Amino acid sequence: MTGLFTAVFSGFLLAAVAPWVHRLAPRRSGWILASLPLALTAYFVLHIGPIAEGAAFRAGFSWIPFLGIRLSFLLDGLSLLFCLLITGIGTLVVVYSGGYLKGHPELGRFHAYLLMFMASMLGVVLSDNAIALFVFWELTSLSSFFLIGFDHERAAARAAALQALLVTGLGGLALMAGLLLMGRIYGSLELSRMMAEGSGPLQSNPLFLPILILVLAGAFTKSAQFPFHIWLPNAMEAPAPVSAYLHAATMVKAGVYLVARVNPLFAGSPFWFWMLVGAGGVTMLLGACLAMVETDLKRILAYSTVSALGTLTLLLGLDTIRATEAALAFLLVHGLYKGALFLTAGAVDHGAGSRNVAELGGLRRAMPITALAAGLAALSMAGIPPFFGFVGKETIYQAVLGSSAARGLVTSAALLANLLFVAIGLIVGIRPFIGALKETPQHPHEAPVDLWIGPLLLGAIGLAAGLVPGAVGHDFVLRAASVVMDRTTETHFSLWHGWNTAVALSLVTFAAGLTVFAARHPLSRGFARVSGALAPVGPARGYFRILDGTIGMARGVTRVFQSGYLNRYLLFVLFTTVGLAGYTLFFRARLSWPEEVLHVRFYEAGLVAVMLVAALTAIRSRARLVTVIALGVVGYGVSLLFLFFGAPDLAMTQILVETLTVILFVLIFYRLPQVIVLSRSAGMRLLDASIALACGGLMTALVLTAVRVQWRPSIASYFSEHSLSLAKGHNIVNVILVDFRGFDTLGEITVLSAAGIGVYGLLKLRSGRGEAP
Amino acid sequence: MEILLAFLIGGLYAAGFYLVLGRSIGKLIVGLVLLGQAANLLIFTAGGLTRAHPPIVPEGALEAQPPFADPIPQALILTAIVIGFGVLAFALVLVDRTFQRVGTYDTDDMTSTDA
Numbered sequence: 001m002t003g004l005f006t007a008v009f010s011g012f013l014l015a016a017v018a019p020w021v022h023r024l025a026p027r028r029s030g031w032i033l034a035s036l037p038l039a040l041t042a043y044f045v046l047h048i049g050p051i052a053e054g055a056a057f058r059a060g061f062s063w064i065p066f067l068g069i070r071l072s073f074l075l076d077g078l079s080l081l082f083c084l085l086i087t088g089i090g091t092l093v094v095v096y097s098g099g100y101l102k103g104h105p106e107l108g109r110f111h112a113y114l115l116m117f118m119a120s121m122l123g124v125v126l127s128d129n130a131i132a133l134f135v136f137w138e139l140t141s142l143s144s145f146f147l148i149g150f151d152h153e154r155a156a157a158r159a160a161a162l163q164a165l166l167v168t169g170l171g172g173l174a175l176m177a178g179l180l181l182m183g184r185i186y187g188s189l190e191l192s193r194m195m196a197e198g199s200g201p202l203q204s205n206p207l208f209l210p211i212l213i214l215v216l217a218g219a220f221t222k223s224a225q226f227p228f229h230i231w232l233p234n235a236m237e238a239p240a241p242v243s244a245y246l247h248a249a250t251m252v253k254a255g256v257y258l259v260a261r262v263n264p265l266f267a268g269s270p271f272w273f274w275m276l277v278g279a280g281g282v283t284m285l286l287g288a289c290l291a292m293v294e295t296d297l298k299r300i301l302a303y304s305t306v307s308a309l310g311t312l313t314l315l316l317g318l319d320t321i322r323a324t325e326a327a328l329a330f331l332l333v334h335g336l337y338k339g340a341l342f343l344t345a346g347a348v349d350h351g352a353g354s355r356n357v358a359e360l361g362g363l364r365r366a367m368p369i370t371a372l373a374a375g376l377a378a379l380s381m382a383g384i385p386p387f388f389g390f391v392g393k394e395t396i397y398q399a400v401l402g403s404s405a406a407r408g409l410v411t412s413a414a415l416l417a418n419l420l421f422v423a424i425g426l427i428v429g430i431r432p433f434i435g436a437l438k439e440t441p442q443h444p445h446e447a448p449v450d451l452w453i454g455p456l457l458l459g460a461i462g463l464a465a466g467l468v469p470g471a472v473g474h475d476f477v478l479r480a481a482s483v484v485m486d487r488t489t490e491t492h493f494s495l496w497h498g499w500n501t502a503v504a505l506s507l508v509t510f511a512a513g514l515t516v517f518a519a520r521h522p523l524s525r526g527f528a529r530v531s532g533a534l535a536p537v538g539p540a541r542g543y544f545r546i547l548d549g550t551i552g553m554a555r556g557v558t559r560v561f562q563s564g565y566l567n568r569y570l571l572f573v574l575f576t577t578v579g580l581a582g583y584t585l586f587f588r589a590r591l592s593w594p595e596e597v598l599h600v601r602f603y604e605a606g607l608v609a610v611m612l613v614a615a616l617t618a619i620r621s622r623a624r625l626v627t628v629i630a631l632g633v634v635g636y637g638v639s640l641l642f643l644f645f646g647a648p649d650l651a652m653t654q655i656l657v658e659t660l661t662v663i664l665f666v667l668i669f670y671r672l673p674q675v676i677v678l679s680r681s682a683g684m685r686l687l688d689a690s691i692a693l694a695c696g697g698l699m700t701a702l703v704l705t706a707v708r709v710q711w712r713p714s715i716a717s718y719f720s721e722h723s724l725s726l727a728k729g730h731n732i733v734n735v736i737l738v739d740f741r742g743f744d745t746l747g748e749i750t751v752l753s754a755a756g757i758g759v760y761g762l763l764k765l766r767s768g769r770g771e772a773p
Numbered sequence: 774m775e776i777l778l779a780f781l782i783g784g785l786y787a788a789g790f791y792l793v794l795g796r797s798i799g800k801l802i803v804g805l806v807l808l809g810q811a812a813n814l815l816i817f818t819a820g821g822l823t824r825a826h827p828p829i830v831p832e833g834a835l836e837a838q839p840p841f842a843d844p845i846p847q848a849l850i851l852t853a854i855v856i857g858f859g860v861l862a863f864a865l866v867l868v869d870r871t872f873q874r875v876g877t878y879d880t881d882d883m884t885s886t887d888a
Contacts, residue, residue, distance in 0.1 A: 564884030566801075567794050574790060598774040598822055608781045615788035618803055631803055634785070638810050641778075642817070642850075646827040646842030650817075650850055657858045661806065668865045669799060671872075678796040678879055688794040696787025699815065703779035706819035716828070719844055720837040724830045732828040732837060736848040748852050755859035762866045 004059040004073040004126060007040055007083075011119025015112045022108030030098015030450055033111050037090040037118060044083045051080050052475045054488075060128070067131075068189055074128035077479025081328060082125035082257055084476075085335045086250050090118045092454030093245040096343055099450025100241055100350060110150060114245070117143035121250050125257055130179035130189040133258075137175065137218070140251050141168040147242040148235045160234040163543065167231045168221050175218025175258070181211045182265075191261065195486065199265045212271055215262060216279075223255025223309045226283040227539035233290075233302040240346025243298055248305050248338040253331060256312045260327070264486040267319050273405070276317025281413050283310025288420035292520065293528045297345040297355040297428055301338065304381075304424045307417055308334045314410070315399055321489050323399035324481045325473075326392070329493070332476060333380060333392035333462065340377035340458035341428055344370050347451045348432060353442030357427055362437030366444035369452040371433035376459025378429020380466070382422040382513065383506065386495055388465035388472070393418055393509070395493070397502035415505060422513025423520060469493040571691060578694045585701055594708045604644065611637035624669040632662045649733045778818045785811035796879050798868050805864065809857040813850045820846030 014021075014036050022029040047057065060072030075083070094114060101107045120143055123136030142165070149161030183189040185205050186197055194202075202208055219225075224232040235247050246252070259276065266272040287307025294300045308330070315327035347370045349355045352363060364371040380389035396418070400411045437444075446452070465472045473493025482488045497503070516523060535541060561572065585591060614633035621627045635658035642650035679685065719732050719740065729735035737745050785807050792804025820843045828844035830837050872878060 566880045566883070567796070570790075570794055574794075594775055598824055600774050600777050604774065605777065608777055611781060612784045615785055615807060618807065619788055619791055619800075624799070627800070627803055631806055634807065634810055638814060641814065645817070645822050645824055647817070647847045647850075648827050650847055650854070653851055653854050657854055661858065661861060664862060664865055665802075668869050671869055680796060688791055692787045692789075692791035692794060695790045696783040696785075698783075699786040699811065700779045700783030703782050703815055703818055704776065706815075707775045707779070707821070710821050714843060714845075716841075716843045716845060720828070720830070720841070721835075723837075724835055730830045730832070732830065732844040733847045733851065736844055737851060741848060744852060748856055751856055752859040755863045758863045759866045762863075762870045765870070 002059060003043065004057065004075060007043060008073065008119055008122045008126060010036060010040070011115050011122065015115035015119065018111040018115055019108030022111055026107070027102070028098070029107065029111060030095045033098075033115065034091050034094040036115070037087045037094055040087040040122075041084065041091055044080060044087055047075060047080055048084075048475050051075070051077055051479055054479070058128070063129075063132070068183070069131045070129050070190065071132050072128040072190060073126040074192055075126060076483050077476075077481075078257070078260060078328075078483040079125045081332065081476050081480045082250075082253070083122060085253075085332070086118060086121050086125070089245060089249045089335060089339050089458070090114075092343075092457060093241045093339075095450050096244075096346070096454040097239070097241040099448050100239060100346055102450075106150070110147075110239070113143050113146045113150070114241070117147065117246060117251070121254070124254050128191050130183055130191060131176075133191070134172065134176045134179060137222070137254065138169065138172045140246075140254060141165060141172055141222075144168070144235070144246050144251055147246060148238040150239060150242070151237070154237070157237040160231075160237040164231040164235050166547075167228055167543070171218045171221025171228065174214045174221075178211045178214030178218065181207055181214070185211075195264055199268065202265050203269060208269070209271060212266060212269065212275070215258070215266075216275055219255035219258045220279060220313075221255070222258070223252050223313065224283070224306050225255070225279045225310060225313055226286055227542070229283060229287065229306045229309075230540045230543055232306055233294075233299050236296075236298040236302050240298070240342055240349065243302070244339045244342030244346070247302065248342050249335040252305065252309055253312070253335070256309065256316065256327070256331065259313065259316050260324075260480075260484045263316060263319070263324075263484050267485075273317055273319060276313050277406070277410065280310045280312070280314030280317055281410065283307065284314055284417045285413055286310070288417045288424070289527050290531060291424050292420065292516075292524050293531055295356050295358055297348065297357060297360075297432075298342065300357070300424060300428055301341055301345060304421065305334075305338055307421070308338065311396065311414070311417060314414075315396065316484070318399060318403050318410070319485075320399065320402055320404070321481065321485055321491065322395065322402050324484045325477050325489065325491055325493075326395035326399035328477045328480045328484070329388075329395050329473065330392040332465070332472070333389050336458050336462040336465070337377040337380040337389060337425075340373055340455040340462070341381065343451070343455040343458070344374040344377065345428065347447040347455065348374075350451060351442070351447050352440040352444040354440050357431065359438060359440060360432035361435045362433070363444055364433040365437070367433070367446045369456060370447055373452060373455035373459045374429040374433060376463055377455065378425040380459070380462035381425035381429065383418065383509065386463070386466045388462050388469065390506070391466055391469045391473075391493055391495060393506060394497065394502050397505045401501055411505075415509060419509045419512040419516055422509060423516040426513075426517045427520065466495065469495055567688070571687070574691050574695055578691070578698050581702075582694070582698050585698065585705065589705055591701060591705060592708075594704055604641075607637055607640055625666070628662055628665045628669065631665065632658060635661065647733075649731070774822060775818060778814065778822075782811050782814050782818065785814070796881050798871070798878055798880055798883075801880065802861070802864055802868060806857075806861060809853070809861075813853055813857075816846050816850055816853070 014033065018033060021032060025032055057075040058073065060070050063069045063071040094111070097110060097114060101110055104110070117140060120136045120139035124133060124140060127133035127136055145161045145165040148164050149157050151157045182194065182202065185201050185207070186194045188194065202211070221228040232247060232252065236243055238247070284307050287303045287310055291300050291303035291307060294303060312327050312331060315323045315330065345355060348360065348363065348367070351367050351370065352360060354360060380387035383389045383393035396414055400414045401407065403410045470493050477493065478489055478491065611634050614630040614637070617630040618627050618634070621630060635654065639651040639654035639658065642654060680688070719736055723729055723732045723735045727735045727739040729739065789804045789807035789811060792800045792807065795801065823840050823842040826841040828837055828841045828847065875883065877883065
């Protein structure tokens with residue numbers, strides 16, 4: 001089954017070359033590039049039959065074997081439903097983009113992002129490995145970031161892109177943590193392996209609740225559940241095809257997909273039930289109410305998408321067969337009509353130059369095909385028979401009526417959301433096209449074929465699916481539902497179930513929906529007043545508060561640590577070193593007084609005393625020459641110590657270097673001004689001195705500890721044995737330097753040459769460019 | 774003797790750190806030299822002290838007769854001394870150039886990367 005790999009990775013490949021394809025055929029690039037999603041749609045359509053019969057397709061190979069990460073794909077009923085949505089709507093959206101952004105200088109780049117998104121999204125719904133799923137998941141967030149910020153010269157687009165990335169990206173990280181914990185519990189990162197083990201190991205684990213919260217954090221941020229819904233309306237900064245594709249039909253459903261996919265592992269837990277039903281219910285109502293407040297076509301649609309996502313979450317939370325079927329049927333319904341409505345909103349914007357519902361009216365004559373497409377989609381959204389939206393709504397009512405808990409509350413919420421949906425559908429899909437023609441910024445004209453073919457097809461499919469609900473239900477919904485519920489189901493979908501409560505609710509919905517539509521202006525003002533009053537405590541404000549807080553904290557930390565003062569940098573470094581190394585030395589290593597191997601001779605003690613006094617003089621002295629002499633005394637003292645303890649080579653080198661050092665110091669110091677008194681306040685000096693003394697004390701303790709550790713036999717005997725026999729040298733130190741470790745010495749010479757060139761360069765620079773400015 | 778040297782090394786380190794923490798960039802270089810000396814002595818002492826027996830194979834013998842000083846720390850230090858000198862020469866010229874360029878001798882005035 002290499003087909004699944006090809007299906008996922010061909011999108012990435014085409015994305016990589018899309019800008020060049022666009023350059024070759026700028027006018028037809030949308031049609032050309034759409035051939036890939038079209039081919040993929042055909043590929044997945046071929047799987048409908050076998051999967052409806054219960055087959056599943058797998059492909060996989062080792063990716064990072066030692067971490068147990070495989071790139072494994074699984075195509076089952078649930079993935080197939082999503083794959084068809086992704087590739088099918090993807091085809092239409094790519095075509096649409098070519099027309100919508102015709103002549104845009106960055107259209108090639110846009111195509112690349114769009115195809116990259118499509119491939120990533122296919123990866124999300126096909127991955128069977130948790131890590132692979134996470135990687136594709138984040139890739140969709142990334143492509144969404146690029147697409148929202150596509151018009152990157154506008155600050156609003158950039159801010160919206162960043163917000164979407166931060167919210168979904170942070171949720172993605174939480175998801176990764178949750179998935180890794182699940183991997184630890186099950187001993188495998190393969191989702192199908194976890195499903196095979198069942199929910200037992202997970203639900204009996206003490207980490208169950210944290211894992212549940214982490215996984216849901218990922219799902220809720222991605223699927224814009226309250227209070228993370230704020231990014232979705234802002235994401236409308238993206239061009240219309242992006243809103244239709246990512247932020248209505250597919251990407252925002254990734255969270256819903258995740259919940260559906262892992263449902264068999266979490267289902268049965270009351271937390272799972274209440275988190276999904278609670279967040280879903282609140283999101284469903286909030287989204288529908290806020291949609292009524294907006295006047296911009298795309299923002300209305302965005303909030304109604306939020307509401308739809310809430311509905312899906314709520315339904316999956318109910319965790320009954322009927323509710324799951326309702327969720328998956330509604331997923332399909334919503335993908336079709338919402339994609340179409342976003343695309344027609346873009347076409348209206350394109351044709352009439354406005355997206356404000358108050359400014360639009362009577363466009364049916366100028367834009368008949370767009371009006372037809374929008375009307376089909378709107379009727380499906382309103383749930384009018386015989387559209388598939390009607391089937392979806394009926395199933396939802398049956399599902400909420402069958403809820404095991406809070407039936408009245410859930411049913412009323414669903415009723416409320418649905419009647420608002422009727423009104424919203426009329427506002428965005430019907431109202432702009434009927435009535436008297438209103439004055440628009442642009443003389444309205446019909447959109448080109450690229451722009452109407454997509455929405456028209458989606459609207460038509462919504463109608464066609466409603467005419468054959470049994471076949472659609474059987475082939476798409478039931479197989480997907482059986483994956484979510486982990487058992488097979490054989491419910492029959494039809495337009496007419498006879499007179500029952502669901503039908504009664506539907507009738508109420510239409511009637512109330514029409515009333516709400518008629519009373520939309522006062523209602524909208526009322527909602528606006530409430531949402532305005534709640535804004536200061538709302539999540540939108542909270543996002544900025546957190547963002548500003550984070551930036552403020554980063555600025556504070558930077559101001560403290562990146563002060564620009566050498567003194568302060570060193571204080572931090574030294575303080576940390578003393579703290580950490582000192583702690584280890586005093587509490588971990590048993591610090592004790594070493595045994596003296598050699599007794600102190602009087603001249604050695606005298607030498608040490610002289611050196612310490614010289615070091616002190618180097619600190620205290622204000623005169624440059626005295627400082628240099630004091631430094632010299634320390635250096636010559638060190639060479640004497642080398643001499644006393646069997647290191648004549650070191651002594652010789654040290655004496656030579658010391659002499660050169662003194663000469664250099666004298667040369668340079670005489671170029672600097674005579675007397676400069678630079679001292680800090682007494683308090684600062686005390687701080688410097690105490691840190692310096694602490695460091696000195698630490699080094700003393702280190703030496704005292706180190707001398708107790710003597711490795712016997714030392715490798716010195718090797719050099720002693722072979723110095724003469726192999727390298728023909730009597731002086732072992734010299735032999736090590738030029739023979740055994742000859743390359744080290746080569747490196748040393750290189751460093752010296754580099755330093756020499758540096759010195760030369762700095763001196764030449766002075767004579768070349770004259771004195772300081 | 775090790776204890777005495779341990780305190781000498783500690784003293785040199787303390788003096789070196791105090792100087793690099795100070796404001797004068799000239800003293801900073803002096804501090805760097807002191808830190809270098811202290812580090813060399815630390816390696817030397819930690820490697821074990823042997824009085825007056827350099828690691829040299831006597832004439833006529835095939836290998837050095839114990840006790841003899843460990844040649845490995847010595848080889849390391851020899852490299853360190855020379856490298857230290859190279860760094861010092863570079864640092865000194867750099868300080869000189871810095872003074873010519875920014876006209877200050879005070880590290881507290883050098884808080885930005887722009888001269």
